[in-house]
Amino acid sequence: MKSLLITSVKVILPGNEYHQQTVDVFIEKGKITQIGKTIKVADKNVETIDGTGKILSPGFFDLHANFGEPGLETKEDIRTGTAAAAAGGFTAVAVMPNTEPAIQSRSEVALVVNAAKGNIVDIHPIGAISKKREGKEMAELYDMKQNGAVAFSDGNRSVQQAGLMSRALLYAKGFEGLIFSHAEDESMAGGNKMNEGAMSTYLGMKGIPNLAESLMVSRDLYLAEYTEAPIHFASISTPEAVDLIKKAKAKGLRVTCDVAAHQLVFTDEDIIGFDSNYKVSPPLRTKADAKALIKGVKDGVIDAVVSQHTPQEIEFKNVEFHIAKNGIIGLQTVLPLLIRAGLNEEQIVHSLAVRPRQILGMAMPQIKAGAMANLVLFDPAKSWTFNEKTNKSKSKNSPLFGQTLKGAVELVINNNQIIKND
Numbered sequence: 001m002k003s004l005l006i007t008s009v010k011v012i013l014p015g016n017e018y019h020q021q022t023v024d025v026f027i028e029k030g031k032i033t034q035i036g037k038t039i040k041v042a043d044k045n046v047e048t049i050d051g052t053g054k055i056l057s058p059g060f061f062d063l064h065a066n067f068g069e070p071g072l073e074t075k076e077d078i079r080t081g082t083a084a085a086a087a088g089g090f091t092a093v094a095v096m097p098n099t100e101p102a103i104q105s106r107s108e109v110a111l112v113v114n115a116a117k118g119n120i121v122d123i124h125p126i127g128a129i130s131k132k133r134e135g136k137e138m139a140e141l142y143d144m145k146q147n148g149a150v151a152f153s154d155g156n157r158s159v160q161q162a163g164l165m166s167r168a169l170l171y172a173k174g175f176e177g178l179i180f181s182h183a184e185d186e187s188m189a190g191g192n193k194m195n196e197g198a199m200s201t202y203l204g205m206k207g208i209p210n211l212a213e214s215l216m217v218s219r220d221l222y223l224a225e226y227t228e229a230p231i232h233f234a235s236i237s238t239p240e241a242v243d244l245i246k247k248a249k250a251k252g253l254r255v256t257c258d259v260a261a262h263q264l265v266f267t268d269e270d271i272i273g274f275d276s277n278y279k280v281s282p283p284l285r286t287k288a289d290a291k292a293l294i295k296g297v298k299d300g301v302i303d304a305v306v307s308q309h310t311p312q313e314i315e316f317k318n319v320e321f322h323i324a325k326n327g328i329i330g331l332q333t334v335l336p337l338l339i340r341a342g343l344n345e346e347q348i349v350h351s352l353a354v355r356p357r358q359i360l361g362m363a364m365p366q367i368k369a370g371a372m373a374n375l376v377l378f379d380p381a382k383s384w385t386f387n388e389k390t391n392k393s394k395s396k397n398s399p400l401f402g403q404t405l406k407g408a409v410e411l412v413i414n415n416n417q418i419i420k421n422d
Contacts, residue, residue, distance in 0.1 A: 001418045003028045005041055006377065009051025012349045013058060013367050025056060027373045030416030035369055049411070054379045057349040058365040059091025059414055061356035063258055064234055064306035065331060066155070070111055071100030076311040076394050078112070081331075082121040083392040087421055088307070088332040089352070089376040091414040092122040094360070097133060098155040104128040104139045106147040113148040120417040124150040124360070129168050129179065133157050138168055145177050150360050153180035153234060156281055156310075156326070158216060160186055165220060169229040178360065180234045181220045183241065184282065188212035193322050195283040199268040205322065208283050214240035221248045221255065230254035232359060235308050237263050237282040239292035246301045256359045257301075260308035261334040264294050264341040266399065276317050276324035277399040280308070294341050297351060303359060305338060305351040307331045311395030329393045332386065336405035339380055373413040382408035384421075 004027045011018040011025075024039040025032060026046075041048075062085065068075035076084075085093045095112065097103035103112060109125045116123035127144035131137045133154040141152055152172060159165045159181070169179050189212040194200050196207025217233060221244060224231040233245065236257050248255045262280065267287050270278045278284060296302040310327025317324050330337075338348050353376075357364055365374035384390060385404045411420040 001030055001413070001416055003043065003046045004418065005039060005046050005048045006051045006056060007048060009054055009056045009377065011056050011367055012345050014346065014350065014354065016367050018367060025367070027413065030373055030413070032367065032369055032371050032373050035367070049377070051377065053381060054377055054410065055345050055349070056367065056375060056377050058353040058367070059374045059376045059412055060089045060334070060352040061092040062090050062307050062309070062331065063094050063304055063356045063359065064260070065093045065095055065309040066098050066311065066327070067095050068099065068311070069115065070108060074313055074394070078115045078123060080392060080394045081309070082116070082119050082123065084309070084329070084331040085121045086412050086419045087390070087392045087409065088334055089378055089409040089412060090121060090331060091374050091376065091412055092124065094124045094126050094150055096126050096153060096155040097128040102128045102133045103144075103149070104131055104133070106140065106143045109144045109147045109149050118415075120412065120414050120419055122414070124148070126151045126153050126180065128152065129154045129159055130164060135159050135161055135164060138164060138171065141168070141172055141177055142175055145175055151178040151180050151232065154182065156182060158182045158184040158186065162219060162223065166223045166227060169223055169227040169231065173227065173229040176361070178230055178232055180232045181216070182234055183213050183216035183220065183236065185212045185215045188215060193279065193283070194271055195268040195285045197268060197286055199271060203271065210238040210240050210285070210289070213238045213282060214244060217241045217244050221245075221253065224255060225253055233257035235260045235263070235282060235306065236302070237285050237289065237293070239289055242292060242296040242301055249301070256303045258304040258306045259293050259297065259302050261305050261330060261337040262308070262328055264290055264297070264305070265337050270399065271321070274321040275399060276319065276321050277328060277397050279321060279324050279326055280310075280328055281326040297343065298347060303355045305334065307334050311393055312397045313395065317397045327397060329395050329398045332390070332392065333398065333400050333405065335378060335409060336407040339407040345380060375413045377410045379408050379410055381406065384408045
């Protein structure tokens with residue numbers, strides 16, 4: 001990449017010497033070479049970007065995205081998925097094993113790792129807990145870890161057998177592996193399609209109660225305590241789960257959790273028009289629930305915010321609500337949703353860049369002279385339109401498609417590469 005000078009930009013990275021300071025940052029050959037109040041560069045070939053009113057932070061890290069490769073490339077492949085990620089400010093993405101075949105052995109992990117080499121966005125596979133994600137027999141966790149898996153999850157399926165979850169927690173602990181729990185009691189959820197409450201009654205649809213999530217969170221917290229193992233809850237959606245996790249943290253359990261960005265903004269009231277783009281798992285909850293989730297993020301009980309990027313072909317979404325597939329494409333819209341939810345710049349960086357890496361035990365990219373540049377530059381006040389031109393995903397299943405959004409990613413830098421959004 002060519003040399004780049006970003007002027008008058010505000011750095012956000014708690015603990016960094018330039019945190020909350022407005023500085024100039026000079027980048028050469030993918031490395032930060034100077035940081036100062038005013039940097040003068042004689043070379044006229046250096047590109048200069050005015051950072052006034054903009055934020056510079058480590059590149060965002062998404063703990064929960066779904067790409068289709070291998071097997072479901074018509075939804076999203078690694079090339080288009082990473083393009084969407086970079087456009088959303090992400091320089092690293094953890095991909096779930098919801099593929100065909102599932103990411104369940106060293107072979108699939110190696111395939112994803114090798115396919116993503118040389119990309120501006122680092123891809124980290126999450127291996128399946130159970131073979132074929134069926135929740136019956138434990139997959140080859142250690143082999144996957146050795147080949148690059150950063151954690152283990154059955155993706156959008158919850159491990160219903162307590163014995164299997166307990167064994168997975170105990171086994172993974174032996175090699176510092178981390179289990180992600182998708183917390184939903186299937187017997188309580190009953191295969192229903194939206195949140196249980198006033199709106200489900202009004203629309204005549206059977207609902208999924210908050211209890212379906214909190215029961216499973218409670219069970220898995222007990223198992224984590226029993227096995228003395230760390231656990232991470234993926235995409236929680238209820239105040240009850242937040243409260244349970246808060247109490248578990250106070251007891252000293254090694255527990256973390258994340259929430260999907262759309263859960264902070266959208267609610268079950270948005271389903272009144274039966275738009276299947278609002279159909280997700282876990283389902284959109286009530287306004288009160290969303291408010292509690294936002295508080296959980298601001299208080300630090302909820303550690304990270306994720307995209308839960310779930311692309312679907314049009315034939316799986318342009319159908320009646322009750323038979324439509326779950327999912328929203330979210331990689332490019334996380335930042336605008338967090339701004340809409342009322343998070344400040346430091347909370348955004350903490351939730352998207354800092355805590356995700358800490359959860360996985362990864363090194364934090366530094367903003368200092370001599371460090372390789374792994375950065376995102378974003379403008380919280382700038383508006384842009386999410387449409388055919390700006391969408392980088394293969395899919396369009398987002399209720400935000402066609403809307404003008406506030407909060408724009410201007411560029412990302414990683415692996416000696418740079419991508420700028422128009």
